[in-house]
Amino acid sequence: MSYDLAVWEGGAPTDDGEGRRVFQQLYRKYIDTEDETPPTPRIRSYVHTLLERWIDMTEDEEDASPWSDGPMIGNASGPIIYFAMRYSMCEEVSAEAAKMAAEQGLICFDPQWDRLRPSDGGAVA
Template structure:
């Protein structure tokens, strides 16, 4: 996902959807949590789910308590 948005720690133009950084710090074992800013709440999750699917990964939306399509 860093191809589309940079880490918030490198975001000079304020375009990153991530609310913490570095994002790799949100990885724990087989999981990674993507904390996102409200302003990107529609665009970023859809993109994250699409990228996960292409990689054979599962994307779970904790706020909606469901798997993302």
């Protein structure tokens, strides 16, 4: 079981509903497609920040990576990254990943809870 987050660059949605609509639009255009679009420099930078904190699954020999697949950069396309983490680690990792996104001026959306993150201090449940 995994837990997913979406992070993208762009203007801040006004509420969770707008966040959902933007996420769905970006997902269809960049993730759920056969077309390959290289990640933007800002999304590459975000991935780099994540991998400074947690090891990429493809390099993990000690089963310590929180990611559900890899390489992490493979989950990025254009201005969005849609990535999964182990459910057992999702509370800490998703809160920190959302905080890192905000610090870089990126938008974070939690599809499980259908809301923008961090919206309430970062708690998952």
